Amino acid sequence: MIELEALQYEFMRNALAAGLAASVLCGIIGIYIILNKIVFISDGIAHAAFGGIGLGYFLGYDPLAFGIVSAIITALGIGMVSSKARISEDTAIGVFMATGMALGIMLLTLSQGYAKDLYGYLFGNILAVTGSDVLLICGLTLIIMAIIFLFYKEFLLLSFDPVYGEAIGLPVQALKLLLLGMVAFSVVILIKIVGIIMVIALLTIPGAISRRHLFGLPSIMAGSIVLGAVFVTVGLLLSYMLDVPSGATIILTAALAFFISTVISR
Amino acid sequence: MADPIISIKGLWVFRGEHAVLEDIHLDLEAGDFLGLIGPNGGGKSTLLKVMLGLIKPDRGEVRIFGLPPAAARGSVGYLPQKTVFDHSFPVKALDVVLMGRFSRSGLLHRYGRDDREAALRALQAVGMAGRAGREIGALSGGEQQRIFVARSLVSDPRLLLLDEPTSGVDSAQQKEFYDLLCHLNRDLSIAIVLVSHDVTAISTYVSKIACLNQRLYYHGTKELTSDEIEKAYGCPVEMIAHGTPHRVLRMHD
Numbered sequence: 001m002i003e004l005e006a007l008q009y010e011f012m013r014n015a016l017a018a019g020l021a022a023s024v025l026c027g028i029i030g031i032y033i034i035l036n037k038i039v040f041i042s043d044g045i046a047h048a049a050f051g052g053i054g055l056g057y058f059l060g061y062d063p064l065a066f067g068i069v070s071a072i073i074t075a076l077g078i079g080m081v082s083s084k085a086r087i088s089e090d091t092a093i094g095v096f097m098a099t100g101m102a103l104g105i106m107l108l109t110l111s112q113g114y115a116k117d118l119y120g121y122l123f124g125n126i127l128a129v130t131g132s133d134v135l136l137i138c139g140l141t142l143i144i145m146a147i148i149f150l151f152y153k154e155f156l157l158l159s160f161d162p163v164y165g166e167a168i169g170l171p172v173q174a175l176k177l178l179l180l181g182m183v184a185f186s187v188v189i190l191i192k193i194v195g196i197i198m199v200i201a202l203l204t205i206p207g208a209i210s211r212r213h214l215f216g217l218p219s220i221m222a223g224s225i226v227l228g229a230v231f232v233t234v235g236l237l238l239s240y241m242l243d244v245p246s247g248a249t250i251i252l253t254a255a256l257a258f259f260i261s262t263v264i265s266r
Numbered sequence: 267m268a269d270p271i272i273s274i275k276g277l278w279v280f281r282g283e284h285a286v287l288e289d290i291h292l293d294l295e296a297g298d299f300l301g302l303i304g305p306n307g308g309g310k311s312t313l314l315k316v317m318l319g320l321i322k323p324d325r326g327e328v329r330i331f332g333l334p335p336a337a338a339r340g341s342v343g344y345l346p347q348k349t350v351f352d353h354s355f356p357v358k359a360l361d362v363v364l365m366g367r368f369s370r371s372g373l374l375h376r377y378g379r380d381d382r383e384a385a386l387r388a389l390q391a392v393g394m395a396g397r398a399g400r401e402i403g404a405l406s407g408g409e410q411q412r413i414f415v416a417r418s419l420v421s422d423p424r425l426l427l428l429d430e431p432t433s434g435v436d437s438a439q440q441k442e443f444y445d446l447l448c449h450l451n452r453d454l455s456i457a458i459v460l461v462s463h464d465v466t467a468i469s470t471y472v473s474k475i476a477c478l479n480q481r482l483y484y485h486g487t488k489e490l491t492s493d494e495i496e497k498a499y500g501c502p503v504e505m506i507a508h509g510t511p512h513r514v515l516r517m518h519d
Contacts, residue, residue, distance in 0.1 A: 166320070
């Protein structure tokens with residue numbers, strides 16, 4: 001009955017709605033992050049977004065909007081650099097990542113009342129999610145679902161064998177940038193929930209568990225959405241009951257499930 | 267008269283100042299099986315990419331079925347050098363074969379029943395119909411290779427381009443693989459261009475041989491003089507063609 005009691009509060013309802021929408025987002029995008037081996041890139045994008053968030057905060061505009069812009073710029077930047085190949089991709093990511101974090105911390109520190117918000121961006125604060133945030137997350141999730149539905153076979157080919165894809169006329173570079181763009185959007189939205197540092201775990205853990213036990217891309221996606229929803233709900237309720245940080249509880253729930261699943265399947 | 271399968275006239279491709287392909291002329295008729303040999307860095311892969319429309323000629327004219335290469339892609343099957351992929355990638359063999367239909371269906375179209383039927387036919391042609399529902403990673407190396415051949419066949423091509431398809435395949439499987447190519451060439455009358463650096467291995471299967479090292483040495487036959495091979499490889503023929511069946515080399519006068 002704790003569950004029902006908790007749901008009396010509007011912030012809990014918002015948190016749960018945002019968490020469930022985020023599970024769908026993570027379930028879909030997370031699989032492509034794993035299959036395309038762009039986990040590090042995605043993490044880099046999340047950290048780089050912090051620079052934009054800091055700038056938005058400093059200038060007194062919506063930090064998330066600035067975060068999205070800087071994440072997109074980073075995603076496209078990394079995508080372009082890796083195709084030109086004068087700097088290796090992981091070097092580029094490392095540079096973007098650290099620069100973004102440094103800028104973010106600098107700008108937030110220069111603004112007033114930074115401490116509480118800094119903590120929120122780094123570690124997430126799902127309880128601070130508002131009704132309009134929930135709408136934003138749902139809208140974005142629908143857009144990404146539509147893109148994946150429309151380009152399902154193209155993304156499958158891109159993920160499996162881009163070299164062959166390019167040879168038979170697949171627009172590999174454009175699709176890669178589209179994928180990185182979707183990752184950038186997702187990452188910034190998810191920062192609200194689990195924070196910059198832990199966002200990559202929410203993107204990869206449900207998919208990583210799901211693909212060990214299920215077969216075929218659609219079922220793996222479905223499985224990973226369900227797992228994400230379970231982690232978010234359980235994590236949220238535990239954090240409410242124990243009065244501990246929500247983002248960390250969600251990630252620890254997911255991590256525990258990951259280790260259990262690894263032990264079971266071996 | 268029907269257009270030739272491949273018609274290349276005076277093709278030049280430069281990388282910076284340096285010519286990668288120099289004045290290439292090549293004609294291929296229906297039913298031909300061309301072995302394209304030459305040293306590494308001689309431009310073999312570049313020539314294939316030109317035929318696929320991935321590299322634009324700097325000079326000269328390239329026509330596939332009388333069309334510019336990019337427009338002919340739907341009727342060309344391609345098998346790249348050893349396909350590197352994640353062996354736990356969650357797709358069935360049938361899904362992998364279906365990927366080859368992209369060149370026909372293009373963006374946004376979803377694969378339908380005729381695509382699925384084509385995929386099953388292609389699997390049948392390579393003797394892998396029984397593996398359609400298996401995960402690609404669960405198949406043996408030789409079976410995977412056949413699945414990739416099926417993928418290149420699924421667009422019902424009239425021309426197959428193969429880029430060193432047997433690297434990483436053991437010699438018993440190699441023979442099986444070449445027999446499969448002969449079957450496709452003869453029984454389904456698909457013209458084939460087979461790139462290889464292994465003169466000995468392919469000479470018993472192909473019907474024509476060309477040797478490429480910037481310039482193309484080709485007479486529309488299965489014979490090259492040892493002089494030409496020496497020119498192309500830049501070293502005495504004994505060193506590269508040791509044990510070569512004599513029919514590859516035209517007799518010296």
